[in-house]
Amino acid sequence: MKQYILLVLLFVTLQTKAQTSEIFAPDSIALRGYDVVAFYTEGKAITGSDKFMYNWKNVKWLFASAEHLALFKANPANYEPQYGGYCAYGLARGYKAPTMADTWHIQENKLYFNYNQKVKTTWQKEQQRFIDSANRKWPEVKFQ
Incomplete structure (x- = not known):
């Protein structure tokens, strides 16, 4: 039981560290x-x-x-992905989400990623609105 609790604590610590990374x-x-x-x-x-x-x-x-x-x-800075490579759609909604490499998109010489292809399709429908929203929210969630 003690080992199980230690493993859970280790997992939570690693997850928290990953989410707080820029x-x-x-x-x-x-x-x-x-x-x-x-x-x-x-x-x-x-x-x-x-x-x-x-x-x-x-x-x-x-x-x-x-x-x-x-x-x-x-x-x-020329190559760094927007929002640190986190999902552009997720950032527009105020949270960090992981991404997949096959969802990449370059717009106005900026690299964006999304969670998956389905999310990318949604993001592309109102891309500029989502980018504007993500740009406003990124400073708030950057290190969360």
């Missing part, structure tokens, strides 16, 4: 290890490598190549 970073790896530069340069989700890793905002960012790593290091 960046969506399961296991302290940004965006589940996807290369954020690739969304811009390759137009698709590409898994990064530990070989090309960079620590920024207290999480590890992985890249598919030395070139992508160099681009990110030169100006991380």
Whole structure:
């Protein structure tokens, strides 16, 4: 019983830490290890490598190549996803939600993600309204 309680406490602690991070970073790896530069340069989700890793905002960012790593290091703000990679639709509603790499979208040179394809479809119907709402709410929930 004592071990069970310790496991529950550990799980709650890890979940709380993950939710309070500014960046969506399961296991302290940004965006589940996807290369954020690739969304811009390759137009698709590409898994990064530990070989090309960079620590920024207290999480590890992985890249598919030395070139992508160099681009990110030169100006991380150019490639950082909006709302730290959390779901844009969820942020518009005032909460953080995890995301999937296949939901990515670039608008006005900004990278957005959503929880899943169904949520992305809803988000795209009134995208600008949701972005405006998420922009207002992000400072409130950024570190919650």
